[in-house]
Amino acid sequence: MSIVEHLPALQVAVPLIAAPLCAMMLRPSIAWPFAVLASWITFAISVALMDQVLSHGTITYNMGGWSPPWGISYVIDPLNALLLLLVSGMAAIIMPGVRLGIGVEVTFRAQRLFFTVALLSLTGMLGIVITGDAFNLYVFLEISSLSSYALVAMGSDRRASKAAFNYLIQGTIGATFILIGIGLVYMMTGTLNMADMANRLTDLHGSATVQAAFAFILVGAGIKFAMFPAHAWMPNAYTYAPSLVSAFFGATATKVGAYILIRFIYDVFGAEFAFDEMHVGWVLIPLGLAGAFVGSLVAIWQDDLKRMLAYSSVAQIGYVAAAIGLGNHDGLIAAIVHVFNHGLMKGALFLVTACVILRLGRADMTSFRGLGKRMPVTMGCFVVAGLSMIGVPFTVGFISKWYLILGALDADMWPVAVLIVMSSLLSIIYIWRVVEVAYFNDPPDDVKVTEAPAMLLVPTLILTVLCIAFGVATKITVGVAGLAANSLGVYP
């Protein structure tokens, strides 16, 4: 067998083995280049996997040579491939800048193990996305969650510990709910392989146990996904975590929760069961829209930029939840595309915050005064990514909102479409507040601020350019999302 056939295993195994090797290196200065190399290799593997999926269709890889449903198999269809690309791409873009960021924002004691924990978190997220086994998904969920709690706690602000503890409690409840749901399905079907589960569940419609399992997984994934009203852990966790960690999580962690939701609703339980029997649309659409409004409204009143971005994430996750709940082809495309696009925009915005914190030590509204002149490139990135967040044409934000509105109209829910446009207008307010302070206020004379160093600026620029690039050339995102929707059995 050639190496190409083993790429699914290597996708997870490379960051997995890089993590303990980083721990053995003892010094962050040695571990950093190694971690960067590992994340780039991981990204290269996900690009190769995407290429394989697009040319040959779904890939199945049997771990340890045990064929499914007995063994654990890794299954990669267009949906997994796109998410793998997002998660590993974000890691590859953000990891080089981490060396500068952790010097400022991570407590000295924690710096030594930072890269180990970051790589473990990456391993967990990739594992959740790639696996075709429900229990394996739970195990990877725990790997990524436990390392996420540790990463949040590494913030130098003392409140980081409390935020991490809250995150731990709520994250554990979410993971436990998912485990209870998987356990109930296992009890009814006797299998843990997702494809096998899906087959056997078609005969079990109407079973109260399966309905309970669905409810548990929906709530559990909802907590992990920070879906309104289960979003309480997120604002503090993102505010007090080191900015680069916030950038990585904002771009990936909640997206993985969205993946779990899509995979279980459309694939394992099946759209017919979820929508006709459980009426999941009546849960996801109202809560999603409520989240979009509450998140945007709260974001408007925040003084700290990181907290503002965290609440804006609550709003954006609301769109994804509503899109999943629409249950038609365009809606599902909107959900998948927005997961990807929001990752790009939120990653860029959090990296801008990281640049500002590196130079000024904080990122509240007053510290942005005059930054348009002092840090022109950084603030330029903020404006572009911010426009994308609002949904201006030729940015990625427009593409996902366009499909979301198409999906709402296709489902004959025009009030939903109107509410989506209205809540998008709210995001103009919170983005404009920052732009106004940065460009129309004079910089304070006593503080000398220069442009952020290239190590952080280049990743920020890359993500910003991608916000435009994927807004103009939508073949990869929308094309793959369309294939993914087809493979999940949702046709136009």
Place this chain on the structure above:
Amino acid sequence: MSEHLIVRVVSKMLIPFILLFALYVQMHGDYGPGGGFQAGVIFATAFIIYAIVFGVKRAIRVMPLTVLTAMVSLGLVLYAMVGFVSLAAGGTFLDYGALDSHDPVHGQHLGIIIIELGVGITVAGVLTAIFFTFAERWQK
């Protein structure tokens, strides 16, 4: 607690046997009850007893935190290496059967022993490290 003669003598006598028993549970895991996790826990209790009786400071001198970090990492590296070696030998990831080209059953046996050894080393390291971290803070 080292001022109590009986506690001191008995724990000193017991510690080697606890370590030996841990190795027995480790290696006997594929024939009887046991395995890497259980063995790691038993191995760690030997150091925890030592720390309780003679103080955490002396225990850390026996088992410094850098050694513990190395143990935690080494176990995981050992586990993953079995996967990579089986890849190189022509099987899929973690396919122990590929480890021995002549006799796949022997390969399976070898694979699970190394995997469990990795688990044992990591569990012993993690449990000792958790105990030391909390106990050290409490002493300050």
